[in-house]
Amino acid sequence: MTGKPYLEAVRQQYEALPYPPRDPADETRRLVLATSGNLLVINHHCFGGRRDFRRGFRCLVAGGGTGDTTIFLAEQLRHSDAEVVYLDLSTASRAVAEARARVRGLGNITWITASILDLPQLGLGRFDYIECCGVLHHLESTEAGLAALNTALADDGAIFLMLYGRYGRRAVYDMQQLLRELLPPGLPIPEKIRLTRQLLATLPATNGFARDYEQWRSEIEAGGLGDAGLYDLLLHSQDRCFDVPQLYQLAAGAGLQLLSFAHRADAYDPRNHIGDAELSSLIAGRDLASRQALAEQLVGNLRKHEFFLARQAGRGATLADAGLALRSFGTLYDNASRLAADMQPGRVLRYTDPEHSLPIRCTPITQQIYAHMDGGTSIGRLREQVLAAVPGTSTEQFRQELQQVYDQLHPRGYLYLIEARRYGTTVPDYSRLR
Ligand SMILES: C[S@@+](CC[C@H](N)C(=O)[O-])C[C@H]1O[C@@H](n2cnc3c(N)ncnc32)[C@H](O)[C@@H]1O
Numbered sequence: 001m002t003g004k005p006y007l008e009a010v011r012q013q014y015e016a017l018p019y020p021p022r023d024p025a026d027e028t029r030r031l032v033l034a035t036s037g038n039l040l041v042i043n044h045h046c047f048g049g050r051r052d053f054r055r056g057f058r059c060l061v062a063g064g065g066t067g068d069t070t071i072f073l074a075e076q077l078r079h080s081d082a083e084v085v086y087l088d089l090s091t092a093s094r095a096v097a098e099a100r101a102r103v104r105g106l107g108n109i110t111w112i113t114a115s116i117l118d119l120p121q122l123g124l125g126r127f128d129y130i131e132c133c134g135v136l137h138h139l140e141s142t143e144a145g146l147a148a149l150n151t152a153l154a155d156d157g158a159i160f161l162m163l164y165g166r167y168g169r170r171a172v173y174d175m176q177q178l179l180r181e182l183l184p185p186g187l188p189i190p191e192k193i194r195l196t197r198q199l200l201a202t203l204p205a206t207n208g209f210a211r212d213y214e215q216w217r218s219e220i221e222a223g224g225l226g227d228a229g230l231y232d233l234l235l236h237s238q239d240r241c242f243d244v245p246q247l248y249q250l251a252a253g254a255g256l257q258l259l260s261f262a263h264r265a266d267a268y269d270p271r272n273h274i275g276d277a278e279l280s281s282l283i284a285g286r287d288l289a290s291r292q293a294l295a296e297q298l299v300g301n302l303r304k305h306e307f308f309l310a311r312q313a314g315r316g317a318t319l320a321d322a323g324l325a326l327r328s329f330g331t332l333y334d335n336a337s338r339l340a341a342d343m344q345p346g347r348v349l350r351y352t353d354p355e356h357s358l359p360i361r362c363t364p365i366t367q368q369i370y371a372h373m374d375g376g377t378s379i380g381r382l383r384e385q386v387l388a389a390v391p392g393t394s395t396e397q398f399r400q401e402l403q404q405v406y407d408q409l410h411p412r413g414y415l416y417l418i419e420a421r422r423y424g425t426t427v428p429d430y431s432r433l434r
Contacts, residue, residue, distance in 0.1 A: 009237040010138055014065075014090035016189050017228040022066040024099035035262050035306065035413070036131045036160045037061075037069035039076050040327060044416040045260050045308045046129065046158035049317030049324045052422070054080040060127040062116050062149060063135030064088045067097025073131075074106045085124060087112040119148045126154040133162040134304075137240045146254045158259065159309040164241040167296060168303035171208040172216070173241070175234055192235050193227050215303075244268070244293040247305055257313040261292075263306035265411035273298040317417035319399075319406055322380030325420035326406075328373035331355075332414040340370035356412055364390040365401040378420035 022032075035041055043051050051057075057080065061070045064086040074084045088094055091113055101109055114122060116135065130153060136145040142163070149159055182199070183192055200220075203210040218224035219233050242250065251258045266272050270283050270291055283291055296302055308315075317324055328336040331353040342349060343362040351358045360366070368386045377385070379402070386398050409415035 007138075007140055007238050011089050013189070013231060013237070014088075015092045017231050018066050018090060018093040018096050019228045019232055020066055020068065020225050021228045022068070022096055022100060024096065024103050027071070027100050027103040031075060032068045032072065034069045034072050034133070036133050036162065037072035037076075039073075040329065040416050040418060041262060041413075042129060042158070042160075043418060044317045045262060046310060046315050048315065048321065049417045050419045050422075053077060053082060057082040057129070058085070058125065058127045058154075059083070059129040059131065060085045060087065060124070060152060062087050062119075062130055062132040064097060065090075065093050065134075067093075067100050069131050069133060070097055070109060071100050071104065071106065074101065074109050075104065077108060078106065080108075082108065083110065084108055085110045085112060085127070087114055087116065087119075089113065089115050116145050117148050120151045124152060126157065127152055128154050128157045130157065130159045132160065133306075134164075136161060137163050137242070138236065138238050140238065142240060142250065143253055146250060146256075150254050150256065153311070155311060157310070158315065159256070160262070160306070161309065162263075162304055162306045163247065164239070165296070165302040165304050166241045166243040166246075168301045169241055171212045172233060173239075175207075175209040176236070176239065179234055189231065193230060196230060196234055215301075242305060244289065244296045244305075247307065248289050251309055254309075256309040256311060258289075259308040259310055259313065259315050261305065261307045263304065264302065265413075267299045267302055268292040268295045269411065270295040270298055319379060319402060319417070321417070322383070323378050323420060324417040325375045325378050326369070326373040326382075327375040327416050327418045328409075328414060329416055330413050332373075332409070336370050336373040340367050343367040343370065358408060358412070360408075361404075363401060365393060365398060366405055369402060369405050373415065375418050376421055379417075381420070 039053055043049050043053070053076075057077065059073055059082065061073065061084065064070045065088060067086065070084060070086045077084060086094070086097060086109055088097075094111060094113055098111055112122070112124075116132070116139070130149050132145075132149060136142045139145040146159075146161075153159060179192075179196060179199070183195055187195070205211070209216070216233065220226070220230040225232070248258055261268050268291075271280065273295060274280050274283070283294060286294075332339075332351070335351070339349060339351065339360065343360075343366065345362050345364050345367070347362045349360040349362060351360055360370075365386055368389060369382070372382050372385075383395065383398050387393050387395070406415060
C-alpha cells in the first residue's frame with residue numbers, strides 16, 4: 001500500500017466491528033436487497049434503461065463491508081460473464097462477505113483487501129459501475145477518495161455514492177461531540193461502547209438525540225445493528241456530512257455530473273413540502289441544484305444522500321424514449337394491474353404502503369397506463385393503444401398524463417423505465433434468489 005492510504009483508527013474499527021453485522025448462515029433464508037445494487041435501478045439512472053448487463057459488465061463495490069451489495073449484484077449477474085470486484089481494507093469484513101458468497105455458491109466475485117486510495121496502483125482496469133456506500137465520508141479526504149474511484153471508471157460508466165446528510169444527522173453530531181468531550185481518550189473499543197450505552201440509558205428526555213431516539217433505535221440496539229451500529233453512529237473517529245451544495249461541489253471537483261438521487265428523490269423537490277402558492281413562486285425560477293438545496297432544508301430529515309455520478313449528464317432513461325417501457329417496482333410491482341382493474345374514471349384511489357400514501361386520480365388514460373407497467377409494452381406502442389382505446393384522446397393529453405403518473409411514482413421508487421421486451425424487463429424473482 002502507498003503512503004498513508006487510510007486512517008488506522010478506521011481500519012481498527014472495522015476489523016473489530018465488521019459493518020453491518022451479518023451471519024453467513026442467514027443466506028439460506030433471505031437475500032439482502034440494496035437500491036445501489038439493483039440492476040433495474042442502475043439501468044434506469046445510468047444507462048438510459050438500455051444496458052444489457054449479461055455481456056462484458058464490470059462492477060466494483062468499493063468499501064464493500066460485509067458484502068450486502070456485492071452479494072446482491074453477484075446473484076443478479078450469476079448467469080452472465082459480468083465481473084463483480086469487492087474491495088475493502090478490513091480483512092474481518094471480507095471474511096464475512098466471502099463466507100456469505102460461499103453459502104450461496106457464488107463464484108463470480110474477485111476479492112481484494114486494499115484501500116480505495118490504492119486504486120490507481122492496483123491495475124484492476126476500468127469499471128462500468130462503481131458502488132461506494134457509506135465509505136467516502138470516513139476517509140481523511142472524501143475528495144481524494146472520489147478522485148481515486150474516478151481513475152477506475154470507464155468513460156461511459158457511473159458511480160453510486162451514499163454520503164451522510166447534514167440536516168438529518170444534527171442530533172447525531174451533537175451526541176458525537178458530547179461523547180468526545182466526556183470519554184477519556186485512548187479507551188479500548190469495548191469500554192467506549194459500554195460507557196456510551198450507560199450514557200444513553202440516562203439521557204435527559206430533553207436531549208436532542210433522546211428526542212430523535214426512535215429513528216436511530218434499529219441502528220444501535222441489539223435487535224438491529226448492535227455494537228457495530230452504535231460505534232459507527234456515535235463513536236466513529238472520522239465522520240463527515242454533506243448538504244446538497246456540497247454534493248454538487250464534490251462532483252464538480254472530480255469532473256463528474258450528479259445524475260440523480262436514488263433514495264427519497266421526492267424529498268429533493270420543494271413542491272412536495274410547500275403548498276402555499278406565494279412561497280412556491282419564490283422557488284419556481286431557481287435552478288435544479290438550489291431547489292434541491294432548499295428542499296433538503298425544508299424536509300430536514302434526510303439522514304443520507306444516495307446519488308449517481310457520471311462524466312456526462314443526461315444518462316438516465318426518459319419518457320421521450322418511445323422504445324422504453326414502464327416497469328412497476330417495490331410494493332407496486334404486483335399491484336399496478338390490480339389498481340388498473342379497480343379504477344373508475346372520476347374517482348381518486350389511494351395507494352398506501354408502509355412508506356407512502358398516494359392519491360391516484362383515475363382517468364381512462366391512467367387506467368391504461370397502470371395496466372401496462374410490466375416492461376412489455378413500449379411507450380410508443382402504449383400511446384397507440386391509448387389513442388385507439390380512449391376515443392378523443394390527443395397525443396398531448398397522453399403525454400401529460402403519462403408525465404404526471406411518472407412524476408408521482410418514479411421519485412418514490414415505484415416506477416422505472418427499461419427497454420421494452422428486452423433484457424431486464426422482468427425484475428429478478430428475488431424470492432427465488434433467497
Ligand atoms: C460503514 S461500512 C459500509 C459497508 C458497505 N459499503 C455497506 O454499505 O454495507 C464502511 C466500510 O468501508 C471500509 N473502508 C473504510 N475506509 C476505506 C478505505 N480507505 N478503503 C477501502 N475500504 C474502506 C470499511 O472497512 C468498512 O467495511
